[in-house]
């Protein structure tokens with residue numbers, strides 16, 4: 001059985017997108033990992049699976065799976081790609097995506113730029129989640145870390161010079177720290193001025209990616225909480241830039257940035273055993 005897929009990226013964070021409302025293929029950790037494998041499969045940071053929404057207010061139900069096979073509640077760059085996929089399919093310009101972290105309104109800015117309302121950041125230890133209530137994150141790394149959930153857990157370290165940080169060594173060390181009961185995406189931030197920052201993210205379940213949309217949101221939220229940034233920030237990542245606005249009135253975080261279709265194709269299900 002041949003299954004169609006779409007290959008897309010949001011500033012270098014890349015995805016395989018499957019419309020499961022058509023095929024409803026069964027998923028397993030093994031099948032996800034193989035589809036995401038850059039040698040044995042199609043290759044991507046995350047697999048995105050679309051299906052009919054359960055919520056009547058939503059246009060589509062979106063699930064995100066890291067290349068390591070685990071499911072994530074949020075994926076900013078992937079959400080923008082799904083908005084572009086919906087626009088390509090239905091020509092409309094506003095959508096509501098149902099995710100495991102809630103309903104995300106999205107809108108088309110132009111043919112390659114999408115804006116997603118990533119919802120409200122969650123800072124209570126039980127919501128992030130952390131394994132216990134702490135005043136400060138006593139982690140074995142400088143940078144006065146702050147933790148927040150954008151529908152997925154993030155820890156942000158503030159550093160003077162990002163070029164002195166090894167995000168692979170430090171990210172790998174911290175991703176599964178016992179303080180993070182569900183693991184965490186580890187972000188490293190160098191403030192450039194109050195409205196711009198350089199960010200690199202070691203992603204939970206995917207490693208160092210070229211960009212992390214929810215990580216960009218988390219970095220701005222934590223920088224504002226630390227008094228280091230304004231609520232409107234340009235976030236510069238290896239793969240490109242995002243504009244993040246943490247709206248004071250609604251407490252919602254708006255993320256605006258580029259998306260690209262790379263190619264579409266088909267894969268034979270027989271080659272991806274459960």
Ligand SMILES: N[C@H](CCC[C@H](N)C(=O)O)C(=O)O
Pocket residue numbers: 013045046064066071072073074075076077078152153185203204205206209211212213214215
């Ligand atoms: N690795 C993340 C999911 C993907 C997030 C990232 N690709 C984004 O654009 O937000 C997690 O396990 O929470």
